[in-house]
Amino acid sequence: MSTDFGNSSMSLVAFSTVVTITLLLCVMTGPDRDDLDEFYTGYSSLSPMRNGLAIAGDYVSAATVLGTGGVIALYGYDGIVLALSTALSLMLLMFLLAEPLRNAGRFTMGDALARRMPGRCVRITACVVTIAALLPLMLVQLAGTGQLMAYILGFSGSALKTGCIIGLGALMISYAAIGGMKGTALIQILKIVMLLGSGAVVAVLVLNRFDWNPGALFDAAAAQSGVGPAFLESGLQFSGGPHPQLDMLTSQFAVVLGGACLPHVTMRMYTASSAPQVRRSMSWAVSSVVLFVLVITVVGFGATALIGREAIVQADPQGNSAYLLGSRAVFGAEMSTVETFLFTSVTTAIFLTVLASVAGMILACANSLAHDVYAARVQELSPRREMLLARLSALAVGVPAILLATMVQHRSLQPLVTLSFCLAASAIAPALVYGLFWRRYTRAGLLSTLIGGSVVVLLLMPGTNLVSGSPFSAFPEADFNWFPFTTTGLVSIPAGFAFGWLGTMISGRRKAEEQRRQYEAVEGSILAGAVRRGE
Numbered sequence: 338m339s340t341d342f343g344n345s346s347m348s349l350v351a352f353s354t355v356v357t358i359t360l361l362l363c364v365m366t367g368p369d370r371d372d373l374d375e376f377y378t379g380y381s382s383l384s385p386m387r388n389g390l391a392i393a394g395d396y397v398s399a400a401t402v403l404g405t406g407g408v409i410a411l412y413g414y415d416g417i418v419l420a421l422s423t424a425l426s427l428m429l430l431m432f433l434l435a436e437p438l439r440n441a442g443r444f445t446m447g448d449a450l451a452r453r454m455p456g457r458c459v460r461i462t463a464c465v466v467t468i469a470a471l472l473p474l475m476l477v478q479l480a481g482t483g484q485l486m487a488y489i490l491g492f493s494g495s496a497l498k499t500g501c502i503i504g505l506g507a508l509m510i511s512y513a514a515i516g517g518m519k520g521t522a523l524i525q526i527l528k529i530v531m532l533l534g535s536g537a538v539v540a541v542l543v544l545n546r547f548d549w550n551p552g553a554l555f556d557a558a559a560a561q562s563g564v565g566p567a568f569l570e571s572g573l574q575f576s577g578g579p580h581p582q583l584d585m586l587t588s589q590f591a592v593v594l595g596g597a598c599l600p601h602v603t604m605r606m607y608t609a610s611s612a613p614q615v616r617r618s619m620s621w622a623v624s625s626v627v628l629f630v631l632v633i634t635v636v637g638f639g640a641t642a643l644i645g646r647e648a649i650v651q652a653d654p655q656g657n658s659a660y661l662l663g664s665r666a667v668f669g670a671e672m673s674t675v676e677t678f679l680f681t682s683v684t685t686a687i688f689l690t691v692l693a694s695v696a697g698m699i700l701a702c703a704n705s706l707a708h709d710v711y712a713a714r715v716q717e718l719s720p721r722r723e724m725l726l727a728r729l730s731a732l733a734v735g736v737p738a739i740l741l742a743t744m745v746q747h748r749s750l751q752p753l754v755t756l757s758f759c760l761a762a763s764a765i766a767p768a769l770v771y772g773l774f775w776r777r778y779t780r781a782g783l784l785s786t787l788i789g790g791s792v793v794v795l796l797l798m799p800g801t802n803l804v805s806g807s808p809f810s811a812f813p814e815a816d817f818n819w820f821p822f823t824t825t826g827l828v829s830i831p832a833g834f835a836f837g838w839l840g841t842m843i844s845g846r847r848k849a850e851e852q853r854r855q856y857e858a859v860e861g862s863i864l865a866g867a868v869r870r871g872e
Contacts, residue, residue, distance in 0.1 A: 345490045347677060351685040356508060359692065362523050363516030368724070376517040376724050377444040377607070377704055383519070385614050387526055389621025392605045394525025396427055396596070396622065397532065397629055398694040400477045400754050402687060403485075407656025409637030410649050410663065413558065413568035415575070415585065416637060420630045422589045426596030427626050431619035434597065437773040438606040439615045441863045445701075446600050446765070447709035448607075450772050452863065453856050454780045460709035462787045463768075467600040467705045469791060470760040471698045472738060473753035474599075478695045479506055479742035480750055481657065485691065488658060489684045499743050505692065506739035512696035513703060513735070514728040518608060521696050528693040529625055531686040536632035538679055542667045543639035554635070557642035568641075578802065579821050591826035595758030598765040601701035639663045654809050655751060661687070699738070703730035749811045752803040755824050759798065763829035764790030771837045773863060776856045777849040778841055785840030790833030797825040 368376045383391065401423060409416030442449035447463035482505050483498030512521055547554040555569060562568035575581040575588075596602075609615040640649060640663025652658045664683045668676040707727035745753070768786045771778045797820050798804065804811050806818030841849060 347681045348489050348684050351681050352688055355685055355689050355692075359512065359524050359527070359689070360508075360515075362527075363512050363520035366523055367516045367520045376727060377708070383522060383608060385609075385617035386621050387522070388605065388608055388614070388618040390529050390625060391522040391525040391608075392602065392618060392622035393427075393625035393629070394522075394529040394693055395602050395605055395697045396423075396599075396626060397529065397690070398474065398478060399481060399485075399687065399691040400474060400694075400750075402532070402633065402690055403481065403657040403660055404655070404751070404754060406633050406637045406640075406660035406663075407649075407653070407658075408574065409634055410640045410659035411646060411656040412574040413555075413562065413638070413641075414571055415573055417634055418571070418585070418589060419592065420634055422592040423596060424623065424626050424630050426593045427619070427623050429593060430597040430602070431616075431623055434603070434769060434773070435606055435615045435619050436612045437863050438603055438769070439609055439612060441773060441859075442607050444604075444607060444708050445705045446603060446769075447705060449603075450768060450783060453772065453852075453859055454783055456780065459780060459783060462784055464705040464709040466760070466764050466787050466791055468702050468734065470599060470757050470765060471601060471702055472734075472741075474757040475695055475698050475738045476742045476745055477750045477753045478691050478698075479509075479739060480746040482691050482742075483746055484653075484657070485687065488661065489688075495747075498746060502742050502746065503739055506695070506735060506742065509692055509695040509699060510731050510735035512692065513700040514731040516696075518604075518700065521693070521700050522605075522608070524689070524693045524696060528686070528689045531682065532690055533625065533628055533632065535679070535682040535686045536629070536636060539664045539667055539683060540632045540635040540639075543635050543643075543663070546639070546667060547642070551635075554638050554642055558638040561641050561643075561645040563646050575823060577807065578823070583827070584822050584824075587822060587826040588824045590830065591755070591758050591762045591824045594766045594826075594830065595760070595762035598761045598769060599757070600705070600761075600765070601697045603769075604701050604704065633660070636660055636663045639667060643667065655749060695738075699731050699735050702734040703727050706730035706733065749803070749809060749813075751809075752798065752801070752811050755801075755803055756794065756798055759794045759825045759829055760791055762826060763794050763833040764788075766830075767833040767837050771834075771841075775841075776853040776860070778837065778856070779844040779848050779852045781844045781848075782837045782839075782841030786833055786837035789836030789840075790829060793829040793832045794825050797828060801825065 405416065405420050405423065408419050438449055441452045446467055447460040450463050451459050479502050483501045486501045487493055487498055512524060547557065559566060559568040564573065567573050572581040572585060575584040578584050606615060609618055637659055640659045643666040644662055649656055649659050649662060652662060661684065664680060668680055672680065704727060707723055707730045711726045764787050767790060768783055771786065772783060800818060800820035801823060802810060802818050803823055806816045807813065
């Protein structure tokens with residue numbers, strides 16, 4: 338009991354230290370003048386390495402760390418495929434979209450889409466889809482904060498969990514409003530370095546427990562999984578559905594396509610000062626995420642091998658505590674001072690991951706609200722006024738997110754994660770691919786893609802087995818499951834591309850030719866890396 342008390346006390350001290358340091362970083366590096374470029378991009382002053390680490394920090398959210406670690410610990414092979422899909426997603430962004438996005442946009446996704454199709458309706462729709470895609474992920478991070486703090490600090494009261502959500506939510510709003518792009522970038526860098534450093538130490542200790550033999554680790558995990566060799570085979574996660582293999586493929590496709598287009602990740606492309614810097618930044622980001630995949634795979638399998646799948650399910654049916662349980666188990670029952678310090682580093686890294694992830698998402702939504710909605714409405718809006726609007730927008734986005742998170746904290750949060758990725762894959766991805774590469778793409782096609790893809794996702798999502806019809810769904814007591822898949826990707830992703838094509842065809846040949854000429858006027862700057870407007 339005294340050891341647990343010591344761990345909790347050290348964690349509380351570590352958390353307080355992290356909060357103090359990160360707030361100080363935001364105050365010191367935040368914009369001290371009314372300069373939009375400084376607030377939105379930090380003057381593109383980050384080196385490729387630091388920008389790449391910031392991109393990786395934005396990409397690796399707390400939902401990724403805890404959720405992916407849980408899937409690996411509970412479902413083995415399927416979890417590895419999911420982890421590899423996250424790395425593949427960033428590679429897709431790197432090779433297909435990163436440079437054109439940087440060349441086309443200035444501050445937000447609305448900038449990139451409006452480069453060839455100016456108009457308030459395009460910007461407002463882009464803003465709405467940005468918020469719709471990121472709000473569910475924010476709820477997951479915030480709602481998981483209460484559970485994380487309860488586990489680490491050893492309390493179970495519902496009121497205390499709610500207090501943690503409100504307090505940390507207010508802190509995350511402060512990060513976004515005070516620090517701007519550069520301040521949040523430094524927090525992301527600190528977070529990814531701590532996460533990879535502490536995780537690598539735990540992974541090394543896990544491998545050491547199994548004589549540096551990954552095969553022995555996998556065999557031990559399979560033996561403790563309760564399902565035997567099936568743990569190391571494909572399809573375990575989706576075995577309860579009517580089409581397990583197809584369900585798995587569409588889920589991975591949604592992760593790959595959606596993860597590459599989430600707005601808080603793509604906004605980091607605008608912070609690079611040139612196209613070569615984007616390439617170098619993405620190389621650092623991909624390398625960091627691949628290292629994270631290796632770490633979380635070893636820790637996830639280590640959790641199952643050391644404490645067993647049943648114990649992980651008892652702690653959390655979704656397996657979200659597997660990363661922490663595996664880290665705790667590798668140190669043994671009685672931890673030395675050094676081991677206690679190492680475990681505290683792990684918990685602090687996850688705590689910082691929650692803070693940084695939500696701050697980045699709030700900033701992306703606030704930037705879009707201020708720049709695409711408010712600033713676009715006023716022809717001559719002063720930089721000082723727009724910056725004030727961006728900071729107020731952080732409050733306007735963050736407060737409802739905190740309130741909603743307190744309401745959903747006792748439900749399964751997996752549907753919200755899936756919803757974000759499906760919206761990004763079904764609406765944002767087709768819009769960016771068509772908008773950046775298809776010459777005939779029209780404004781009607783763009784709006785059809787964004788609105789149609791989003792509507793299909795929102796219509797299908799309530800019918801999936803993540804929402805009802807299973808013990809692990811958000812509403813286990815109800816059963817209105819009519820769509821026999823875990824994600825909406827099988828229907829919504831093709832629908833998003835189809836809506837874009839159909840909207841363009843309906844626009845007529847004359848409109849398409851006019852749009853083709855407009856695109857050709859900016860094609861060189863988008864694809865070949867000419868200087869962006871406003872620079």
